[in-house]
Amino acid sequence: MSDPIDFYFDFSSPYGYFGAEKIEDLAAGFDRQVIWHPILLGAVFKESGAKPLLEYPLKGDYMRHDLQRLSTFMDVPFKMPDPFPIAAVAASRAFYALTDQQPDLAKKVARELYRAYFAHGLDISKPDVVLDIALAQGADRQTLETNMTSDAVKQRLRDENAAAIGRGVFGSPFFIADGEPIWGADRFWMLKRWLKNKSWK
Amino acid sequence: MSDPIDFYFDFSSPYGYFGAEKIEDLAAGFDRQVIWHPILLGAVFKESGAKPLLEYPLKGDYMRHDLQRLSTFMDVPFKMPDPFPIAAVAASRAFYALTDQQPDLAKKVARELYRAYFAHGLDISKPDVVLDIALAQGADRQTLETNMTSDAVKQRLRDENAAAIGRGVFGSPFFIADGEPIWGADRFWMLKRWLKNKSWK
Numbered sequence: 162m163s164d165p166i167d168f169y170f171d172f173s174s175p176y177g178y179f180g181a182e183k184i185e186d187l188a189a190g191f192d193r194q195v196i197w198h199p200i201l202l203g204a205v206f207k208e209s210g211a212k213p214l215l216e217y218p219l220k221g222d223y224m225r226h227d228l229q230r231l232s233t234f235m236d237v238p239f240k241m242p243d244p245f246p247i248a249a250v251a252a253s254r255a256f257y258a259l260t261d262q263q264p265d266l267a268k269k270v271a272r273e274l275y276r277a278y279f280a281h282g283l284d285i286s287k288p289d290v291v292l293d294i295a296l297a298q299g300a301d302r303q304t305l306e307t308n309m310t311s312d313a314v315k316q317r318l319r320d321e322n323a324a325a326i327g328r329g330v331f332g333s334p335f336f337i338a339d340g341e342p343i344w345g346a347d348r349f350w351m352l353k354r355w356l357k358n359k360s361w362k
Numbered sequence: 363m364s365d366p367i368d369f370y371f372d373f374s375s376p377y378g379y380f381g382a383e384k385i386e387d388l389a390a391g392f393d394r395q396v397i398w399h400p401i402l403l404g405a406v407f408k409e410s411g412a413k414p415l416l417e418y419p420l421k422g423d424y425m426r427h428d429l430q431r432l433s434t435f436m437d438v439p440f441k442m443p444d445p446f447p448i449a450a451v452a453a454s455r456a457f458y459a460l461t462d463q464q465p466d467l468a469k470k471v472a473r474e475l476y477r478a479y480f481a482h483g484l485d486i487s488k489p490d491v492v493l494d495i496a497l498a499q500g501a502d503r504q505t506l507e508t509n510m511t512s513d514a515v516k517q518r519l520r521d522e523n524a525a526a527i528g529r530g531v532f533g534s535p536f537f538i539a540d541g542e543p544i545w546g547a548d549r550f551w552m553l554k555r556w557l558k559n560k561s562w563k
Contacts, residue, residue, distance in 0.1 A: 219532035223543055230542075233562040234555070331420035341431075342424055350551050354435070361434040 165194040166352075169325050169335040171202040172249035172285060175228050175239070178275040179346040180334030182237045185268070187349060191356040193338070197260070197268055199253035200325045201318070202333055231346065238280040247278070247286035250318070251309065255291045257317045258308035259300060270295045366395040367553075370526050370536040372403040373450035373486060376429050376440070379476040380547040381535030383438045386469070388550060392557040394539070398461070398469055400454035401526045402519070403534055432547065439481040448479070448487035451519070452510065456492045458518045459509035460501060471496045 166188050170177030181197075188195045225241060232239035252274045260267035273294050277283040283290050288309065296302040308314055325335075329342055336343045336352055339359065343352050355361075367389050371378030382398075389396045426442060433440035453475045461468035474495050478484040484491050489510065497503040509515055526536075530543055537544045537553055540560065544553050556562075 219527070219530050222530055223532065223545060226543070230562040326420070329420050329423055331424065342427070344424060345548070347546070347549055347552065351548065361431040 163191075163193055164339060165196045166356075167198060167328075167337040168195050169198045169200055169330045169333065169337075171333040172199055172252040172271075172274060172278070173246040174202065174333035175224075175241075175279055176346040177333035178239070178279045179231055179235060179237055180336075181272055181275050183235065183346075183349065184334070184336070187353065188356075191353075193356065197256070197271060198321050198325060199249065199256050199271065199318075200322050200330065200333070201249055201253065203248075204322045204326070238276075240280060240282060242278055242282050242284075244284065244286075247284060249286070251288040251291045252285045253318050254309045254314050255295055255305060257321070258305055258311070258314045259295070263300075266299060270298045270300060273298055364392075364394055365540060366397045367557075368399060368529075368538040369396050370399045370401055370531045370534065370538075372534040373400055373453040373472075373475060373479070374447040375403065375534035376425075376442075376480055377547040378534035379440070379480045380432055380436060380438055381537075382473055382476050384436065384547075384550060385535070385537070388554065389557075392554075394557065398457065398472060399522055399526060400450065400457050400472065400519075401523050401531065401534070402450055402454065404449075405523045405527070439477075441481060441483060443479055443483050443485075445485065445487075448485060450487070452489045452492045453486050454519050455510045455515050456496055456506060458522070459506055459512070459515045460496070464501075467500060471499045471501060474499055 166184070168180065168184050170180055184195055228239055228241065231237070252271075255274070256267050256271050259270060274285050274291060277290070277294050278285045283294075285291055285294070288306070291309075292302050292306055295305050328337060330337075332344045334344075334346055336348075338352060338355055341355050343355070367385070369381065369385050371381055385396055429440055429442065432438070453472075456475070457468050457472050460471060475486050475492065478491070478495050479486045484495075486492055486495070489507070492510075493503050493507055496506050529538060531538075533545050535545075535547055537549075539553060539556055542556050544556070
């Protein structure tokens with residue numbers, strides 16, 4: 162099996178949600194695994210000087226329309242949540258609290274957190290909401306509650322953010338395969354091409 | 363024949379150059395014509411609050427790499443020009459000075475202006491460079507020189523910019539087909555899908 166694909170995303174990023182819904186099947190088709198890295202884009206934006214798309218007036222209108230059409234033709238349920246954006250700290254920490262011991266559960270919980278926010282409008286910035294969703298997927302609520310706020314998990318999220326910035330990540334979703342950086346849920350065609358040919362020729 | 367596709371671009375935009383190299387063949391495949399609209403993104407950025415990609419440190423690195431790989435697999439010669447970016451006023455005015463009387467020549471000149479800048483490193487912000495390129499494509503140099511700086515052509519460019527902003531255009535290339543806005547040289551797959559199905563279902 163070739164090297165895994167790194168998948169960077171922010172739980173508050175709608176395009177990241179589309180990425181999370183599609184990346185595992187895509188990667189499996191090329192016999193690749195995926196390493197998920199929730200990050201906080203706020204920290205990245207501070208570094209890169211950018212702002213969330215919706216804060217640009219013309220881009221915001223485009224994005225609202227674009228998300229609806231992506232939802233339709235990618236067949237992924239989507240409803241623009243309110244409030245938006247939210248702080249993804251609790252959701253990200255829950256992921257890192259689970260992933261070393263129970264990697265499959267961590268991904269399942271991450272997918273359900275995204276769906277809870279972008280399909281059902283639940284506010285996943287609230288630790289209680291995150292814990293309830295994790296419990297429904299089979300996590301031990303009390304252990305997770307303790308681990309989510311441990312110094313080790315808090316530091317892990319900071320380290321992942323720093324590592325992402327160090328690798329040039331500036332958006333969500335952001336994929337890195339064999340060193341090739343690919344940004345955007347609209348670039349699956351490019352990622353597929355790379356995984357197929359391992360070359361741009 | 364269905365309605366034409368509107369193609370907005372800035373002569374200083376490398377992604378716009380890739381768009382210009384590919385859009386006519388793509389549209390012809392669906393029996394569509396293309397209306398070209400050079401605009402000045404500087405004016406648009408003022409409205410939208412955005413900045414050129416290269417001014418964001420992480421995005422700039424990504425973009426430099428991305429342009430090279432797009433060049434390779436789209437088979438379009440590309441060399442990052444210096445100076446970059448440049449003012450696209452002269453090139454845009456040359457286009458509008460030609461397009462009403464000689465629409466095919468105007469597109470030919472536009473494509474050659476883009477190639478001159480992004481494949482051969484010529485500084486197309488200089489009116490003389492623009493005029494030489496237009497002459498080589500068959501334009502009357504003296505007539506064009508006069509018309510380029512006429513009040514009518516200057517106003518035409520201002521009107522096209524205002525109209526683009528009014529339609530939500532905020533980047534280059536930016537396509538509008540049947541009211542569907544599609545931004546980016548990496549979204550040809552999406553434009554094709556629309557032209558084929560005229561629906562996102």
